[in-house]
Structures are given as C-alpha cells and as structure tokens.
Amino acid sequence: MTPVGLLIVSHSARLAEGVVEVAAQMAAGVPLVAAGGTDDGGVGTSFEKVMEGIVAADTGEGVVVLTDLGSAVMTAESVLEFLDDEQRAKVRIADAALVEGAVAAAVASKAGAGLEGVARAAEEAVHGAEAEEAPELTEPTESAVLTLTNPLGLHARPAAILAGRLSAFDTAVTVNGVDGQSVMALMALGAGQGEQLVVEASGPDAAQALAFVREQVEAGFGEH
Known part of the structure; x- marks a missing residue:
C-alpha cells in the first residue's frame, strides 16, 4: 500500500517548499508536493500548479491538500470542480494549520493511515482544536x-x-x-x-x- 500524498498550497513558493522540507524530515518516502506562488514567480496561487500538484502527489491512495490562506482554499476548490468524480473522491482539502498540519499528516501517512485518517491528523493539529471523545469499547x-x-x-x-x-x-x-x-x-x-x-x-x-x-x-x- 502506497502512502497518501500531500500537496502544500501557499501564496509563496519558498514557504510551500519550506513546509515540504520540514515534513519530509519527519516522514521520508511520503509524496510531498509544493504548489506555491503564481506561474510567473509572484506572490499568489496558481490553478495550474495546484492541478499538476494533485496529479504528482497521488500515487494511488489519494491526496490531502493543505493551504495557507483563504484564497488558496478557493484555488484548490476550483481545481476540484474540474476533476472527474473518481479523482475528486480521492482528494481532501484539510482545514488545518499549514506547518503543524503538514507534519502530523505526513507522519500519519508514513504510518499507513488512509485518506480520511491523514486528513484527520492534519485537522487535529490545529492549535486549540478539540479532540473527539474516546470511543466506547465493547467486549471483548x-x-x-x-x-x-x-x-x-x-x-x-x-x-x-x-x-x-x-x-x-x-x-x-x-x-x-x-x-x-x-x-x-x-x-x-x-x-x-x-x-x-x-x-x-x-x-x-x-x-x-x-x-x-x-x-x-x-x-x-x-x-x-
């Protein structure tokens, strides 16, 4: 089973690459792709970079997308509208702190978590987020x-x-x-x-x- 991939979408190419570098130190072998900045190297986001990044990050188990600002979320959501149903079902946009979420998600992916588990790990890394209640255990x-x-x-x-x-x-x-x-x-x-x-x-x-x-x-x- 291949690990779930991560796509880091940022308004800054250097910021996206830096988050990928940090996450890679915690989870070598996990597909980590940076999609930062505009197509001409400026500050902003790129539809084309996000689309290409989703394809590059998906090795078969899906992709969790992490973003820095609201407009990056909008760009990622726009890309999802152009994917077919099968592709869209394998992408999750996580509501997560960029650095903390990327590290938690990368380690979860490395440990073998599926798409939902990786997205959940990212979102629970948000500062102040409440963890879910412990599950009720049934015998035995x-x-x-x-x-x-x-x-x-x-x-x-x-x-x-x-x-x-x-x-x-x-x-x-x-x-x-x-x-x-x-x-x-x-x-x-x-x-x-x-x-x-x-x-x-x-x-x-x-x-x-x-x-x-x-x-x-x-x-x-x-x-x-």
Missing part, C-alpha cells in the same frame, strides 16, 4: 499496560505514528482513556519517559492494534 477487549522508554515520551511524532496507524485498523482504541486514533488527544496526555500507558482495544483488529502499540512503545518509537 484487548488490553495492556506499557511503559514509555523514549526520552521525550508521547510527543508529536510518536502520537502521530500511533494515531495514523491505528486509524487503519478496524478497531476502537483508547490510551489512558483518550482516543488512540487522535493525534491531539494523545499529545494532550503529556506522557513522559517512564510513565505508563493503559491501552485498550476492541473490534476485529483489536489484537493487531494492541500488538502495534506494544511494538512501537517497546522500541521507543525508534528514538533510542
């Missing part, structure tokens, strides 16, 4: 108590890894009572090194989801 549940070993604990990158990948499972998951598929909810826990995570899951993929969380926590999210 899988559960484990895990101890964080990585130096920075459950910060943005591990939270996005967990939320992004868990979104791809057919399961409901809570971590210390919050939605395990929500980047913002996991970050809000403020769980540091040495603290315990109570993970509970229910649904057809509960065992696989719990095994993934255990694997990531015990490996320190690759940060040791």
Whole structure:
C-alpha cells in the first residue's frame, strides 16, 4: 500500500517548499508536493500548479491538500470542480494549520493511515482544536499496560505514528482513556519517559492494534 500524498498550497513558493522540507524530515518516502506562488514567480496561487500538484502527489491512495490562506482554499476548490468524480473522491482539502498540519499528516501517512485518517491528523493539529471523545469499547477487549522508554515520551511524532496507524485498523482504541486514533488527544496526555500507558482495544483488529502499540512503545518509537 502506497502512502497518501500531500500537496502544500501557499501564496509563496519558498514557504510551500519550506513546509515540504520540514515534513519530509519527519516522514521520508511520503509524496510531498509544493504548489506555491503564481506561474510567473509572484506572490499568489496558481490553478495550474495546484492541478499538476494533485496529479504528482497521488500515487494511488489519494491526496490531502493543505493551504495557507483563504484564497488558496478557493484555488484548490476550483481545481476540484474540474476533476472527474473518481479523482475528486480521492482528494481532501484539510482545514488545518499549514506547518503543524503538514507534519502530523505526513507522519500519519508514513504510518499507513488512509485518506480520511491523514486528513484527520492534519485537522487535529490545529492549535486549540478539540479532540473527539474516546470511543466506547465493547467486549471483548484487548488490553495492556506499557511503559514509555523514549526520552521525550508521547510527543508529536510518536502520537502521530500511533494515531495514523491505528486509524487503519478496524478497531476502537483508547490510551489512558483518550482516543488512540487522535493525534491531539494523545499529545494532550503529556506522557513522559517512564510513565505508563493503559491501552485498550476492541473490534476485529483489536489484537493487531494492541500488538502495534506494544511494538512501537517497546522500541521507543525508534528514538533510542
């Protein structure tokens, strides 16, 4: 399964390229495309660049579009009107903070989240956004108590890894009572090194989801 692509639409070519550079450091291998500035190199947005960017970013699993200002959203929406139904169904314009949203979305895509999961990760990275309520778990549940070993604990990158990948499972998951598929909810826990995570899951993929969380926590999210 190829990762969901991201298109960064900005009024500034350098700003779009900079956001792509930052996101790429967190999620190598995710299709990241910059569509910044006008066709003649000025400040503004370009219909043609956005159209070409959507095509370039889509490797089969769809594209999440992030924008800097309202007129960039308008340009992206105009492009969607010219796509056929099949193409349009594979594009989401996220209502997200550009940098934070791009980083969260890129990590979620890298972790294997689908189109909706990646868009959700971007939107929940907006400062002050409320995470959704934790899902109700139905029996039988899988559960484990895990101890964080990585130096920075459950910060943005591990939270996005967990939320992004868990979104791809057919399961409901809570971590210390919050939605395990929500980047913002996991970050809000403020769980540091040495603290315990109570993970509970229910649904057809509960065992696989719990095994993934255990694997990531015990490996320190690759940060040791």
